[in-house]
Amino acid sequence: MPPDSNKNERYNARAAEARWQKTWDQRGIYATQNSDPRPKYYVLEMFPYPSGRIHMGHVRNYTMGDVVARTKRAQGFAVLHPMGWDAFGMPAENAAIDRKVHPKEWTYDNIAAMKKQLQSMGLSLDWAREIATCDPSYYKHQQKMFLDFLKAGLVERKQSKVNWDPVDHTVLANEQVIDGRGWRSGAEVEQRELTQWFFKISDYSEDLLAALDRLDRWPEKVRLMQKNWIGKSEGLTLRFMLDPNSLTNLSAPNQENELEIFTTRPDTLFGAKFMALSPDHPLSLAAAAKNPKLATFIAECKKMGTAQAEIDTAEKLGFDTGIKAIHPFDPNWKLPVYVANFILMEYGTGAIFGCPAHDQRDLDFVNKYGLGNTPVVCPDGQDPKTFVITTTAYDGDGRMINSRFLDGMSIEEAKEEVAKRLERETRPLPTPPPQAGEGRVGVAQRQVNYRLRDWGISRQRYWGCPIPIIHCEKCGVVGVPEKDLPVTLPEDVSFDRPGNPLDRHPTWKNVTCPTCHGPARRETDTMDTFVDSSWYFIRFTDPWNAKAPTDAKVANAWMPVDQYIGGIEHAILHLLYSRFFTRAMHKTGHVGMDEPFAGLFTQGMVVHETYRSKSGDWVEPANVKIEGMGDARRATLAATGEPIEIGSIEKMSKSKKNTIDPDDIIAAYGADTARWFMLSDSPPERDVIWTEEGVQGAWRFVQRLWRLVGEIADIKAPATRPAVFSEQALVVRKAAHRALNNVSDDIARLRFNRCVAHIYECANALSDAIGAVETAPGPDLAWALRESGDILVALFHPMMPHLAEECWQALGHKTLVATEAWPVVEPDLLVENTITLPVQINGKKRADVTVPREAGETEIKAAVLALDAVKRALDGKSPKKVIVVPQRIVNVVA
RNA sequence: GCGGACGUGGCGGAAUGGUAGACGCAAGGGACUUAAAAUCCCUUGGGAGUAAUCCCGUCCGGGUUCGAGUCCCGGCGUCCGCACCA
Numbered sequence: 001m002p003p004d005s006n007k008n009e010r011y012n013a014r015a016a017e018a019r020w021q022k023t024w025d026q027r028g029i030y031a032t033q034n035s036d037p038r039p040k041y042y043v044l045e046m047f048p049y050p051s052g053r054i055h056m057g058h059v060r061n062y063t064m065g066d067v068v069a070r071t072k073r074a075q076g077f078a079v080l081h082p083m084g085w086d087a088f089g090m091p092a093e094n095a096a097i098d099r100k101v102h103p104k105e106w107t108y109d110n111i112a113a114m115k116k117q118l119q120s121m122g123l124s125l126d127w128a129r130e131i132a133t134c135d136p137s138y139y140k141h142q143q144k145m146f147l148d149f150l151k152a153g154l155v156e157r158k159q160s161k162v163n164w165d166p167v168d169h170t171v172l173a174n175e176q177v178i179d180g181r182g183w184r185s186g187a188e189v190e191q192r193e194l195t196q197w198f199f200k201i202s203d204y205s206e207d208l209l210a211a212l213d214r215l216d217r218w219p220e221k222v223r224l225m226q227k228n229w230i231g232k233s234e235g236l237t238l239r240f241m242l243d244p245n246s247l248t249n250l251s252a253p254n255q256e257n258e259l260e261i262f263t264t265r266p267d268t269l270f271g272a273k274f275m276a277l278s279p280d281h282p283l284s285l286a287a288a289a290k291n292p293k294l295a296t297f298i299a300e301c302k303k304m305g306t307a308q309a310e311i312d313t314a315e316k317l318g319f320d321t322g323i324k325a326i327h328p329f330d331p332n333w334k335l336p337v338y339v340a341n342f343i344l345m346e347y348g349t350g351a352i353f354g355c356p357a358h359d360q361r362d363l364d365f366v367n368k369y370g371l372g373n374t375p376v377v378c379p380d381g382q383d384p385k386t387f388v389i390t391t392t393a394y395d396g397d398g399r400m401i402n403s404r405f406l407d408g409m410s411i412e413e414a415k416e417e418v419a420k421r422l423e424r425e426t427r428p429l430p431t432p433p434p435q436a437g438e439g440r441v442g443v444a445q446r447q448v449n450y451r452l453r454d455w456g457i458s459r460q461r462y463w464g465c466p467i468p469i470i471h472c473e474k475c476g477v478v479g480v481p482e483k484d485l486p487v488t489l490p491e492d493v494s495f496d497r498p499g500n501p502l503d504r505h506p507t508w509k510n511v512t513c514p515t516c517h518g519p520a521r522r523e524t525d526t527m528d529t530f531v532d533s534s535w536y537f538i539r540f541t542d543p544w545n546a547k548a549p550t551d552a553k554v555a556n557a558w559m560p561v562d563q564y565i566g567g568i569e570h571a572i573l574h575l576l577y578s579r580f581f582t583r584a585m586h587k588t589g590h591v592g593m594d595e596p597f598a599g600l601f602t603q604g605m606v607v608h609e610t611y612r613s614k615s616g617d618w619v620e621p622a623n624v625k626i627e628g629m630g631d632a633r634r635a636t637l638a639a640t641g642e643p644i645e646i647g648s649i650e651k652m653s654k655s656k657k658n659t660i661d662p663d664d665i666i667a668a669y670g671a672d673t674a675r676w677f678m679l680s681d682s683p684p685e686r687d688v689i690w691t692e693e694g695v696q697g698a699w700r701f702v703q704r705l706w707r708l709v710g711e712i713a714d715i716k717a718p719a720t721r722p723a724v725f726s727e728q729a730l731v732v733r734k735a736a737h738r739a740l741n742n743v744s745d746d747i748a749r750l751r752f753n754r755c756v757a758h759i760y761e762c763a764n765a766l767s768d769a770i771g772a773v774e775t776a777p778g779p780d781l782a783w784a785l786r787e788s789g790d791i792l793v794a795l796f797h798p799m800m801p802h803l804a805e806e807c808w809q810a811l812g813h814k815t816l817v818a819t820e821a822w823p824v825v826e827p828d829l830l831v832e833n834t835i836t837l838p839v840q841i842n843g844k845k846r847a848d849v850t851v852p853r854e855a856g857e858t859e860i861k862a863a864v865l866a867l868d869a870v871k872r873a874l875d876g877k878s879p880k881k882v883i884v885v886p887q888r889i890v891n892v893v894a
Numbered sequence: 895g896c897g898g899a900c901g902u903g904g905c906g907g908a909a910u911g912g913u914a915g916a917c918g919c920a921a922g923g924g925a926c927u928u929a930a931a932a933u934c935c936c937u938u939g940g941g942a943g944u945a946a947u948c949c950c951g952u953c954c955g956g957g958u959u960c961g962a963g964u965c966c967c968g969g970c971g972u973c974c975g976c977a978c979c980a
Contacts, residue, residue: 010932049980089980162978173978221898225975228897308976312895342895361895452977459978529980571898573977605974651973681906681918687973689906693919700932701918707933753907757917764917771934838913843961845913869947883960889912893960 011706013670017802021122029819030124034542034554036078042558043068044537046566046574047084050110050132051091054117056606056652056690057567059662060678063799064603064752065565066123067679070798071747073124074822080558082540083118083125085111087134089529090173092463096495103463104491107134117663121671122801124818129543133532134463138539140486141549142531143468147479148588154200157477160456161306164192168498171460174307184498191302196458197467197525201580205230205450207594208579217599219685222571229572231451235264236419237349238444239427240275243324243334250286259283259325259337262348262449266422267414268355270403271376273366275325276318276340278350284339287321294319294339301341316365317341325353328422328443329404340365346453360393367391376403377411419446455577457528462493462501464526472513472520481514487522500524533574534581537561537596548590555591560598563750568602568685575600601750604687606678608658610647611635618657619644622664649689660690672800673699679752679799701760702803705796708763709807711770712789717782728769729784730829735765736788737829743795744825752799759796766792786811791823839864840891841873849890857884864890 024030045065048058069081085107092103099106111132118125131138149155163172167185171194176183201208209230212223240259247257259275277284279301288295297319304314318338327333335353342361343352354362356373366373377398378384384401400406406414422444458467466487468480480487490508493501502508502524513520535549541558542551566574575597582596611619625638626646635644652659665674677698682688725733739762746754766788769781777785789811797804797817808817832853837860839847847869851860861882864870873894881893 046980051980086980091979171978174976175979225898229976231897306978309895312976314895456978461978528978530978533980567980568899568974569980572975574980576977683907686900686907691906691919694906697919703932754917757908760917836913840912840961843912843959848913881960883912885912885961889961891912891960 011703011803011806013672013702013802014667016806017120017122017670017672020802020805021119023805023816024122024124024818027816029816030081030126031128032078032080032082032126034557038076038078040080040558041072041077041563042080042561043072043563044080044082044540044561044565046564046570047086047533047536048114049086049089049091050107050114052110052113054114054662056660056662056678058118059121059674060606060684060688061565061567061603062118062121062123063675063678064601064684064750065563066121066125066675066801067747067752067755067798068563068565068750069124070801070818071822073818074794074797074820076821079124080540081123081125082129082543083123083127084129084131084536084540085114085133086529086533086536087111087132088464088526088532090461090463093461093495096463100495102491104134104489107132107463120666121662121675124801129540131536131539131543133465133529133536136486136488137546138536139465139532141539142465142527142535143480143485143487144482145535145549145585145588145590146468146527147482148590149199149584150479152584152588154203154584154587156198156200156454157195158198158454159193160196160198161191162194162460163306164190165498166190170498170500174305177305177307180303180305180310188303189305191304191306194458194460196456197469197523198454198456199531199580199584201455201577202450202452204580204583205232205452207583208452208576211579211595215595215598215600218597219600219602222568222575222600222602225571226576229452229576233264233449233451235262235447235449236266236422236444237262237447238266238328238353238422240325240328240335240353241427242337243326246322246324246337250290259351260349261351261353262447263353264449265355265358265415266418266444267400267403267406267409267411268358268376269327269329269353269418270406271355271357271374272327272335272353273356273362273371273373274318274354274369275335275337276343276352276354276365277321277337278343278345279339279341280345281339281343281350283323283337283351284321287323287339291321294321298339301339304341311342311344314341316361316368318365318369320369328425336371338365338369347451348449356393357389358393358395360395363389363391363393374402376401376406419444455528455530455580457531458525459528460500460503460524461526462489462495464529465532466502467523467525467527469523470511470513470520471523472516472518474518475513475515475520478513478515478520484514502526530574530577531581534578535585537564537578538582538585538591549585550590552589552591556593559591559593560596563599563601564597565601565603567605571602601684603684604682605651606690607649607687608652608660608690609649610656610658612645612647613637613642614645618655620657621660651687652690665695669695669699670702670802672803673702676701676756676800680756681753684750684752701763702800705763705792705800705803706807708767708770709789709793709810712766712785713810713812715777715782715785717786718779722780722783725780725784726778728772729778729781732766732769732781732784732788733826734829735762735769736791737825738762739795740791740823740825741830744822747798755795755799759792759799762788762792762795793817794820794823835887837887838889839867839870840889841870842894843891846870846873857886860884860890864892 043065045061069079073079087107092107095101095106096103163177165172165182165185165187167187172182177189180189182189209232212226238261242257242259279298288298318340321337323337324334325337356363356366357375358377373389375387375389378387378401379396379398400409400414423442425443427443468487470478470480472478490505509522509524511520511522538550538555542554545551578596583594585591586594611624613619623638624635624644626635635646637644650656677695739758742758743755793804793807804817834850835853836848836850838845839849847867849863851863870892879892879894883891
């Protein structure tokens with residue numbers, strides 16, 4: 001590129017971007033004042049984990065948020081658009097182990113590096129509100145809220161299972177368990193029970209479920225996923241008597257004389273073939289005490305990991321305890337009681353009755369143990385006499401069969417009948433006697449059950465927010481007094497051994513009890529990092545507050561977040577925890593609302609082709625040379641020419657080495673090009689494939705816009721708006737105003753790929769108009785072109801802010817386009833005087849008809865019937881029907 | 895296993911139940927140039943036909959409708975989440 005040529009100079013993104021970033025920064029135009037009286041708009045992207053480098057997923061996510069922020073700012077809102085760091089978590093500890101670097105140092109270095117990268121993207125962020133969750137000034141308030149929640153009854157301690165690595169003596173995350181073995185040690189993982197802290201999210205099950213209906217700016221699929229996660233089900237708890245003759249081998253003398261189960265299918269009670277207990281069920285343990293084989297079986301079950309997918313896909317295994325349960329409707333009907341590996345203690349009562357014909361898991365189980373099945377629901381249209389179940393359970397609708405007094409009923413009627421009969425029948429509660437109330441209770445009780453479990457927040461790790469609790473032998477569990485907060489992490493820790501460094505720190509955990517001043521020890525567990533991210537969006541409203549997590553007045557003014565943008569992978573946990581946490585903060589007086597996110601958008605991933613060498617190693621795209629097209633596409637290693645296999649398109653990941661570094665792209669093409677490409681083509685909720693061609697296309701368009709604006713800037717236009725416009729000038733103005741209208745609408749609905757298309761169309765129209773001018777445009781066309789140029793620049797500003805500033809300046813404006821108001825559309829320019837309707841004959845398009853905009857149905861019909869194509873198709877006959885859909889289409893039924 | 899999505903040209907995709915393929919990419923042809931790059935113009939779902947025009951076509955099989963990529967039922971395929979990754 002000749003740098004001396006002035007007129008046709010290329011847009012120099014690198015120089016321009018640095019310059020405009022400096023200007024914005026110096027003028028402080030993205031700092032938001034809490035005192036701003038304009039209507040508020042809070043746009044937030046999910047804050048990143050400081051892994052060290054931003055990735056393309058961040059570029060996509062933050063560009064989308066920035067488009068919304070810039071647009072809303074132009075539309076007159078006080079926009080809050082902050083950024084921070086989800087800075088606690090396991091990778092920092094892994095780095096400490098692998099690279100001997102302190103988690104704190106590692107984290108803050110990463111933050112500094114990533115902040116620089118984000119700043120190079122030209123995001124309109126208010127960096128004055130930056131927070132890092134690992135900073136004591138942040139987690140101090142989190143500890144305060146933990147104590148507030150504790151006082152409010154929202155926290156409890158209970159037992160829960162963890163993945164235990166018996167070699168490393170450490171707790172493993174599910175992702176650290178690979179094929180049932182610890183990722184570092186390779187040892188078989190065991191389940192262990194630990195006493196842990198829980199937030200009582202299940203207190204809000206019904207509220208979290210019911211409120212989903214009001215989140216009308218959330219994706220339907222996320223609401224559905226949360227609904228299923230909460231998993232409300234209505235059923236019965238049902239007390240089966242145990243056959244006393246079968247209980248002789250139990251440890252305790254006959255404490256368990258009955259077994260309580262939960263079922264959502266009481267209608268299938270006559271199809272029951274067995275009972276199944278969780279390996280953790282008290283009755284299982286009682287039976288195992290005198291039965292070594294059963295004890296071994298239970299121990300085997302504990303070798304299974306705690307992940308749900310693993311439990312569900314494992315082979316269904318059971319062990320017959322020898323205990324018999326008595327059918328509630330037939331004292332002579334005895335059911336074998338098994339301990340089974342697929343029954344969860346956490347759900348229902350930890351025990352079920354198995355009806356194999358109508359539940360696949362139960363069917364797999366009986367087929368393995370030869371217990372048989374009896375269908376009790378017969379689908380409509382099936383003959384009950386011949387209806388049999390072999391390997392596939394039937395869980396659909398139908399009529400009751402083989403079920404005595406239920407026969408012929410619908411499923412719903414049968415459920416109701418069973419409930420009614422068993423509710424009426426009462427029996428004394430099992431021994432030992434109940435502590436309160438009457439001695440007799442219905443054999444069955446209707447019960448609403450939720451799948452949602454309480455939120456276990458204890459982590460046996462160093463790099464997390466310390467749980468502000470002191471354990472005293474005399475006083476028990478005592479909260480750290482507020483004046484002693486924050487409980488800070490000690491910095492002199494070692495990672496040379498596995499396990500929690502806090503637990504083996506020589507002094508940190510030794511404290512005096514705040515109540516009795518005797519010796520006591522600190523809680524050494526830290527909080528789940530999901531706690532940190534469950535309120536950061538509220539902290540952003542008042543991040544400087546040293547006294548309290550937030551100022552309710554300020555938080556209530558900014559909250560809820562109007563538009564939250566992040567990955568679909570957070571659809572359930574992060575969002576549900578945040579909804580709970582906001583409610584808990586409401587209950588403890590920190591804020592005045594329940595729902596944190598009024599609008600939610602979940603964007604898709606950035607994916608890329610994968611490359612593999614002959615030896616099976618993954619190869620980075622930067623080292624691959626691609627030649628040829630379509631099927632003839634071949635890849636070679638750029639350095640050696642070794643052939644490379646082109647693999648499937650997958651999520652960018654370090655392990656498959658198919659990542660593209662945003663830094664490289666920004667250095668080569670500039671941030672605007674990267675931003676533009678991330679918004680082009682793919683709908684934002686879907687995955688976008690990163691391609692070299694796509695980036696180059698975006699880069700060419702950047703240059704094209706720059707040239708186009710240069711041409712418009714050269715046009716001399718009258719200062720005042722002409723009174724009349726020629727047809728030519730109107731075409732230009734209509735194109736610009738149509739684009740303005742479409743882009744405004746599509747940004748509001750976050751349909752960025754369509755915005756991109758409309759901006760292309762607008763640019764094409766302006767290029768065409770300029771190309772058609774032979775000498776110099778007349779004053780009306782000149783004015784129209786200048787007007788349209790201004791509109792075009794304003795429209796792409798949210799997406800390519802640096803280029804827009806450069807263009808705005810070139811067009812002679814002295815202001816910043818970043819602080820300009822959004823252009824105002826002239827509605828008259830959006831309507832045409834004539835409309836062209838497609839004409840179908842029998843549903844197939846055969847012709848067009850052009851009619852005046854205000855033409856009525858009879859007028860349109862007449863015009864349609866006069867068309868050659870219609871006459872030909874009708875062949876002299878009159879049509880059966882003519883359907884005129886106003887403004888849309890005409891269909892002639894011949 | 896359970897739950898959730900998605901499936902349209904060579905590719906990414908567009909299409910309130912109403913003209914399938916907007917817009918972009920790639921490709922082919924042309925202009926400019928000593929040449930290349932850059933830029934500009936034209937063509938581009940498949941098939942038949944000189945042409946007008948016609949036939950086929952939105953993963954597969956059914957259905958509803960004047961009309962289905964879109965709605966319903968049943969398959970197939972791909973992807974995501976599953977509670978200690980964030």
